[in-house]
Amino acid sequence: MSAILEVKNITKIFPKVVANDNVNLMVEKGEIHAILGENGAGKSTLMNIIYGLYKPDSGTLIFDGEELNLSGPHEAIEKGIGMVHQHFMLIPVLTVAENIVLGAEPEGITYDKKKANDLIREISQKYHLEIDPEAKVKDLPVGLQQRVEILKAFYRKAKLLILDEPTAMLTPQETEKLFEIMRELKKQGMSIIFISHKLEEVLEISDRVTVMRRGKAVGTLKTKETNEQELANLMVGREVVLRIEKSEYKPGGVVLKVNDLNVVDQQGVARVKDVNFEIREGEIFGLAGVDGNGQLELVEAIMGLRPKKSGTILFYGKDVTNFSTRQLYREGISYIPQDRQTDGLVLDFTVAENLILREYKDSTYSRYGVIQYKKVYENAEKKVKEFDIRPPEYMLKARNLSGGNQQKVILAREVGYNPKLLIAVQPTRGMDVGAIEYIHKRILELRDKGAAILLVSLELEEIMSLSDRIGVIYKGQLMDILDGKTAAKEQIGLLMAGSRFDKTTLEAR
């Protein structure tokens, strides 16, 4: 086999950050080559260099035996490099065909719609990627939009296909379908670079894997000869605990008690129906369920962010049903919202400012309505260190941090003062192994200190490995509450799908 792409000694420096540090990589013809690394390890930068979006500060690219000196993506495309970006580069209001041919339309002044559509049909048949060229992209599900992106590369006669975190936006079923497509493409001789931070995916689909860490390529391995633990260690740079060690479950008094809670949305549709549960000190209560089954509404109602139709909420026996969010904060309740960028942070505020969003009004940070910035920065300095927020510069806008570090800022704000109750919604969404491990560790620490934790997650693995008790929600109803130690995956899965049959059989046993 010969190389389709050789990356030699590539270095790319951004202000303050060395994104790629003397990186070497060789991709062979017809292989699926995975690039594994945490967020911010420099994977995307490297791919953008290969695709001509960034100019490297030094180093060379050799593609198909020819040295590349790219001035822009159009040249990379011409040479036969195709890239599917993590955030799709599609124009929703245009049709599939228009999106695909854009920039390389069938020749002529007039846009030849018929010819474009025919060409797309031809390619989609050749690669077994069925699609309707005349459909508007905005009407397609995410999996099909990705297919449009892949077709875009093939329309431009790509010899190498770069897939940047292609599974990030996909459901498990769509991911499986994508892997089928990738295997089929490989059979046809296509070379593929697969970028990911998910170990299992890399192990499942790739032939070889190059691990990146902090801008460096730290090793290339044959997938068959490695395993999850080795890859995780390489990726993070130290021994990683993939299995969570949990201390003994010692529940204390009741912290939060939810009684007959009902929530309806703006359209009057019932979202939460007669939900009852309690959480005790030193306990993690996991709420499992398929997305959109009322988890968000339940949590937002508890947090005073959404009106309740009926029911009561008791916090240490005190009725807090009608408390405002600020009052709840002052009681010692913390909240990690699902969407860190829209609900968790003010992206254009500095890290320091984001760290005091809960307490800015308290006398520590505010005197006569004037923010005491000295105190704010002292606090920031401490928190940045304690929670290992990178880069450790609290004057940076939150927008400029990676997703994992943004989440650390929220964690520092919400967990840093030792709350009595933490409500965390998908706290590790879209994060990499190292960051997930860190956040899990923090949550467990909090539990061991005696706090109560309500953990909402779509990742069953996460729920099962952390929770002491597991509630399963389906269409707004709490189907059952299971013991975290003994609950089986299949059992939870059935409840998540709304089957109560399981419960009765369990009781009969």
Add this chain to the structure above:
Amino acid sequence: MKEIFLNPQLWAATLAMATPLALPALGGTFSERSGVVNIAMEGIMLIAAFFAVVFAHMTGSAWIGLSGAMIVGLIVALVFAWAAVSLTANQIILGMAINIFASGITAYLLNAMYGFTGTPVDTPMLPTVAIPGIKSIPFLGQILSGHSVIVYLMIIILFAADYFLFHTNLGLRLRSVGENPEAAETAGINVIKLRYLGVALSGILSAMGGAYLSIGALNSFNPDMTSGRGYIALAAMIFGKWTPFGSFGAALLFGFATALSMQLQNTAFSKNIIMMLPYILTILALVGVGGKSVPPAADGVPYTPKK
């Protein structure tokens, strides 16, 4: 009341009044479809209106007046594009600055070049066109024939604009740049160049609209004679959902309101209330009466290419 609507003059005036709105509205369609909000069209119209008179009077040719105005309009648009596209300045503030500048410079030059008497009375006008065949059709002929040549040019440009935007490869690219410049760039399209093109077209068409006011409908220039038409044109474009024919339709509607207010001036209706009609329509258009219009996704957002 009835005779007002049966009077062909009302309808002829509607078309005439719609023209200086439709031209910048078509221009704005190009600009915003490429992702640049060009509120400087008001100022460009005004400057062009002035220079149309200057060039027409200097050379004795209204055609040179029109061409000169279009070139001036293009130059101002390119300055705007340089600041808005290349330097990614705030488009709204920049546009306002150009508009205030335009108002000042034209008032100053008017005074400096022609004194208090205003622009010379012997300034030539663009010709009107009597369309053979249509001219002699009763009623319809009176509405459609006999307008300034710019009215007919506008109709031709209208069809050309629609064809360009929705049926050519370049039009597709221009629209893609206004929707998602990053996607366009990764498809190998030069975002900056196309935005310059969009703004340049808006400048040229706004200039035509301005020239129509000074040497098409009249043969003189008055301070601030555009009186907000550049803005109303933007409203017409939004009303028309960023399409050439929609913009033209909205321009006709606004033109009709103006024409009606002129026809009603000698009736019992209050002139002042009637004069408000186009502006009330503008407000209604902007708050979304007539259907929610969705702007190009990247409209007004400066684009910085990666390095």
